[in-house]
Amino acid sequence: MKKSLKDVLTYIDERFMLSSLLEFARKKKVPEHKHSIWYYFGGICLFLFIVQVITGILLLLYYSPSVDSAYESIHTLMSRVRFGWLIRSVHSWSANILIGAIFVHMFSAFFLKAYRKPREFTWISGFFLLLVFLAFGFSGYLLPWNELSFFATRVGTDIAGTVPLLGKAIKTFILGGPEISAATLPRFFWFHVAILPLFTVVILGIHLVLVQVLGMSKPISLPEDKVREVPFFPNFILKDMLGWLLILVLIGVLCVFLPWEVGQKADPFAGTPLGIKPEWYFTFMFTTLKIIPSHVLFIEGEVLAILGFMVGGLLWMLVPFLDRKASVEKKSPAFSWIGLFVLLYIIVFTALTYLLPNL
Amino acid sequence: MKPKHKKSNLVFIVAIPAIMFSALSLYSQTNSCLDCHREIGDELAMPVEEFKLDVHQEFGLSCSDCHGGNPAEEDIDLAKDKTFEGAPLREQIPEFCASCHSDSTYMRRFNPRLRVDQLDLYLTSEHGKLLKEGDTKAAVCTDCHNTHGILASSHPKSWTFPWNIPDTCGRCHADNDFMKGYRIPTNQLEEYEQSVHAYALFEKKDLSAPVCNDCHGNHGAAPPEVTSIAYVCRQCHPSTGELFSKSPHKTAYDEMGISECEACHGNHKILSPSDDMLGTGKEAVCIQCHDPDSRPYEVASRIKEMLDDFINKTHSASSLLEQAEGKGVEVSDPKFKLREANTLLILVRNLTHGLDITAIEEKIQEGEKVVLEVQEAGMTALKEATFRRRGLIISTFFVFLLAVALFLKIRQIEKKNRTQ
Numbered sequence: 001m002k003k004s005l006k007d008v009l010t011y012i013d014e015r016f017m018l019s020s021l022l023e024f025a026r027k028k029k030v031p032e033h034k035h036s037i038w039y040y041f042g043g044i045c046l047f048l049f050i051v052q053v054i055t056g057i058l059l060l061l062y063y064s065p066s067v068d069s070a071y072e073s074i075h076t077l078m079s080r081v082r083f084g085w086l087i088r089s090v091h092s093w094s095a096n097i098l099i100g101a102i103f104v105h106m107f108s109a110f111f112l113k114a115y116r117k118p119r120e121f122t123w124i125s126g127f128f129l130l131l132v133f134l135a136f137g138f139s140g141y142l143l144p145w146n147e148l149s150f151f152a153t154r155v156g157t158d159i160a161g162t163v164p165l166l167g168k169a170i171k172t173f174i175l176g177g178p179e180i181s182a183a184t185l186p187r188f189f190w191f192h193v194a195i196l197p198l199f200t201v202v203i204l205g206i207h208l209v210l211v212q213v214l215g216m217s218k219p220i221s222l223p224e225d226k227v228r229e230v231p232f233f234p235n236f237i238l239k240d241m242l243g244w245l246l247i248l249v250l251i252g253v254l255c256v257f258l259p260w261e262v263g264q265k266a267d268p269f270a271g272t273p274l275g276i277k278p279e280w281y282f283t284f285m286f287t288t289l290k291i292i293p294s295h296v297l298f299i300e301g302e303v304l305a306i307l308g309f310m311v312g313g314l315l316w317m318l319v320p321f322l323d324r325k326a327s328v329e330k331k332s333p334a335f336s337w338i339g340l341f342v343l344l345y346i347i348v349f350t351a352l353t354y355l356l357p358n359l
Numbered sequence: 360m361k362p363k364h365k366k367s368n369l370v371f372i373v374a375i376p377a378i379m380f381s382a383l384s385l386y387s388q389t390n391s392c393l394d395c396h397r398e399i400g401d402e403l404a405m406p407v408e409e410f411k412l413d414v415h416q417e418f419g420l421s422c423s424d425c426h427g428g429n430p431a432e433e434d435i436d437l438a439k440d441k442t443f444e445g446a447p448l449r450e451q452i453p454e455f456c457a458s459c460h461s462d463s464t465y466m467r468r469f470n471p472r473l474r475v476d477q478l479d480l481y482l483t484s485e486h487g488k489l490l491k492e493g494d495t496k497a498a499v500c501t502d503c504h505n506t507h508g509i510l511a512s513s514h515p516k517s518w519t520f521p522w523n524i525p526d527t528c529g530r531c532h533a534d535n536d537f538m539k540g541y542r543i544p545t546n547q548l549e550e551y552e553q554s555v556h557a558y559a560l561f562e563k564k565d566l567s568a569p570v571c572n573d574c575h576g577n578h579g580a581a582p583p584e585v586t587s588i589a590y591v592c593r594q595c596h597p598s599t600g601e602l603f604s605k606s607p608h609k610t611a612y613d614e615m616g617i618s619e620c621e622a623c624h625g626n627h628k629i630l631s632p633s634d635d636m637l638g639t640g641k642e643a644v645c646i647q648c649h650d651p652d653s654r655p656y657e658v659a660s661r662i663k664e665m666l667d668d669f670i671n672k673t674h675s676a677s678s679l680l681e682q683a684e685g686k687g688v689e690v691s692d693p694k695f696k697l698r699e700a701n702t703l704l705i706l707v708r709n710l711t712h713g714l715d716i717t718a719i720e721e722k723i724q725e726g727e728k729v730v731l732e733v734q735e736a737g738m739t740a741l742k743e744a745t746f747r748r749r750g751l752i753i754s755t756f757f758v759f760l761l762a763v764a765l766f767l768k769i770r771q772i773e774k775k776n777r778t779q
Contacts, residue, residue: 079689086747230776238769245762249755256751259687 024212028232031218038108039216041101043240044247048098049204051251052136055091056193063143065189067182070145071265078262089255097247099137099281102130103346110319110339113326114217120320122214125207127317132199134281139192141279145185150266151276153188154180159289162302163310180268220331275357284349285309290359316342390430391438392422409508418469425455450490452499453481480579487579496537503527503577519577522560524570525551547571550628558631569595588626589619596620602713607655634670637711638663662711662719669707669723672730673700679737686744693736700729 013019030039062081064073077084106126109115115123142153157180161171176183218227230236278286285305292301299307315322325332352359397407410416415424423430428443439445447455457478459465466473477500481487489497503518510517518527529548531537538545551557551571559568574583574591583591593600603609603619612619623636623644635642638659639651645659677697680690703726710719 075689075691079692085687085689235769235772235776238765238772242762242765242769245758245765249758252751252754252758256747257687259689262689262691 025233026231028212028215029229030216030232030236031227032230033219033222033227035108035112035219035222038105038112039236040240040243041105041108042211044101044243045098045105046208047244047247048094048101049200051090051094052098053197055087055094058087059091060193065143065186067145067185070143070185071262074144074146075262078259085259086255089259090251092260093251093254095137095140096280097251099133102133103281106130107339107343109217111336112217112219113323113332113335115320116217116220116323116326116329117320119210119214119217122207122210123320124317125203125210128203129200129207132196132203136192136196136200137279137281139188139196142180142185142188143192144262145266146261146263147266147270147273148263148276150180150268151272152278153184154272155276155286156278156282159285159302159306162300163306164303167306220326220329277353277357280350280353283353284346287349287353287359312342390421391433391435392426392428392430394433395435395438406507409506413507413509414511414514415509425459449495449499450493452501453478453487453490456500477578480576483581484576484579485581498531502531521566521568521570522564524572525557528571547627550626554627554629555631556629588621592620599709599712602710602715606712606714608714632708634663634666634708637666658714658716662714662716665719665723666707666711669704669726669730672727672734673697673704676700676730676733676737679734679741683737683740683744686741687747688740688744690736690740693733693740696729696736697733700726700733703729 009018030036059077062073062077062084064070074088077088079085109123109126138153138156141149143149157171157175160174161167163170172178174184174187175181176187277283288305288309289302292305294301296304319335320327323332323335326335393407393410396403398404406422410422421430422428423442426444426446427440429438429440432438432440460473461475461478463475466475481500482491486498490499505518510520512519514520515522517523525548532543533545533548535545552561556569559565560570572580573594575581589600589603600620609619611617612622624630624632633642636644639646639656640663643659643663645656649656649659680694680697683690684694703722707719707722707726710722
């Protein structure tokens with residue numbers, strides 16, 4: 001029996017090179033220091049993504065991507081399907097926590113200057129993952145076809161429509177016409193379950209391979225003696241799993257006490273309800289667009305803000321190449337201050353959306 | 360092609376001066392009535408301003424169409440020619456307005472749908488009768504429609520637009536001094552303003568809600584007689600009226616000369632009906648006529664008992680759904696079902712006007728079946744909420760155990776690493 005099992009393992013090993021992978025895992029080390037708590041957010045993001053995939057696949061069993069039946073299918077799922085409420089609530093809550101975790105992961109990587117040489121492309125792939133998950137959130141929000149999601153998507157696509165030169169074309173492509181219509185929902189669905197997962201698999205694959213190959217970055221600010229190394233297996237992975245369990249409990253509590261709402265079915269002919277706003281992770285941009293003057297010098301305020309976010313995003317992506325000091329292992333406080341400003345801007349403008357809705 | 364061009368040029372050469380000349384000649388047409396009255400000022404200038412918004416002005420009529428005279432003449436004596444009628448006396452106003460408004464051929468030119476029987480109706484009204492008897496205080500056309508600022512009734516600022524009518528009537532009818540001597544109450548407006556009809560009109564902006572003229576008539580305004588009140592109410596509440604007509608109350612009321620709906624609901628101050636109006640309680644209207652030992656008293660008590668029981672069951676089902684909803688369970692289907700029970704409750708309340716205890720009982724039973732279904736759905740939803748909470752506790756317990764095990768394992772590994 002033992003011999004036959006060994007033969008099977010040898011057969012697999014010869015073909016899939018498992019022993020070399022296990023050897024790599026056995027030797028893999030992770031730095032441990034006073035800031036290493038931030039490393040766990042990457043693992044949390046990965047865990048939440050897996051939760052998204054599993055619950056998303058289960059939702060496909062009942063969801064119907066048509067304006068006549070999308071809302072009804074979600075309603076049935078929430079009220080009649082055994083554990084349907086749980087699957088949908090887990091999907092929605094974990095999606096929101098995932099976006100939050102991505103932001104935390106990104107800012108922690110930024111402040112620890114983890115983007116510096118040789119991890120420039122780990123940072124860039126992570127930036128693209130943020131965009132992909134924001135697109136996941138945006139496209140997924142419309143799928144239940146309820147009042148809030150319908151009008152929030154209208155607000156969002158109107159913003160996309162103001163992008164200079166390409167805005168109108170982008171908006172028409174996203175919506176499948178000039179306005180949200182029956183053509184929009186299948187398009188969002190296609191984007192959400194076919195295109196974005198494809199992008200995610202490729203980019204996430206690159207991101208994870210780079211993380212494994214290059215290892216985790218050590219902060220510049222810490223002297224060598226303050227950083228020790230621990231094995232990835234089992235030390236780090238066990239702590240990672242502990243974090244996943246805590247997140248799982250949090251999701252469970254949220255789903256039981258605050259299951260995701262079904263809302264009212266979207267009525268395209270109804271007036272936009274008061275106080276409509278996009279999902280929370282877009283609100284800092286939404287509030288900026290609300291408060292910017294209609295014209296700044298000779299440029300339309302909205303266009304200027306959109307251009308600002310686009311240029312800001314591009315610079316943010318290119319930070320590893322801009323921060324020359326960090327690339328030669330020197331402290332770069334200017335970039336830390338810029339990061340702090342960006343973080344505060346996002347927090348303040350997000351808070352303003354909810355605290356001063358009539359701004 | 361060339362000659363054609365020449366022809367069109369010629370047309371332009373002739374047409375443009377012609378259009379300009381006619382425009383200038385129109386501009387030069389003066390209305391000396393307006394010019395003089397504006398110059399005189401004070402009270403005599405008021406019609407000039409008011410008439411700017413007047414519906415007659417909108418239709419192209421001017422001062423001379425009602426008052427005669429020649430507005431083209433600048434000299435006052437020439438303007439007041441033999442056709443000049445001036446302002447009519449108060450008692451002449453109805454005929455003065457009717458000279459056009461009763462002329463169907465003339466009125467058709469402006470609005471073919473407009474009625475032309477206002478004067479005939481007016482003469483049958485209390486106002487018309489009093490005026491004929493020489494009481495010049497009685498309302499005439501201008502009291503309700505304004506004099507020179509008459510707006511179409513469909514204009515929200517018109518004195519005869521639904522939400523302005525109570526005030527229009529109230530200007531005289533709520534004025535104690537003015538109404539002295541007519542021996543009728545002056546609290547109608549005050550009472551109406553507290554009524555369910557006023558609530559519908561002013562709060563819910565429901566323009567179909569009844570105002571004074573819907574029950575009393577407008578040009579033929581008169582207090583409805585005892586026998587006609589029920590028919591007035593039936594205009595909007597036909598099913599209730601039909602039920603009442605089949606009830607034992609109908610014959611009794613007719614014999615006693617009691618007005619139907621008004622006996623229980625009042626007239627101007629018709630409050631939102633309450634279930635307490637039924638039965639034998641303090642606010643019940645049944646006990647106004649029926650003695651405690653009588654059969655009708657028993658019937659009233661029984662109907663109220665059944666109704667209360669049904670309402671309590673509906674409330675209890677609704678409360679179950681609210682509890683379940685508060686605990687995060689999706690209950691929109693049973694909530695929708697509960698609407699059916701509420702519709703049946705409205706039907707039961709309506710049926711009480713027929714006093715047919717069997718019909719009421721049947722409808723209540725129908726409603727109770729619905730309520731029972733909702734109650735069961737509510738209980739199931741609450742059980743589901745409990746199941747979810749228990750599930751959370753149990754799963755959290757196991758996750759916690761796993762977390763503790765992981766934590767201990769991590770500690771053990773770290774300890775081992777340190778000793779190494």
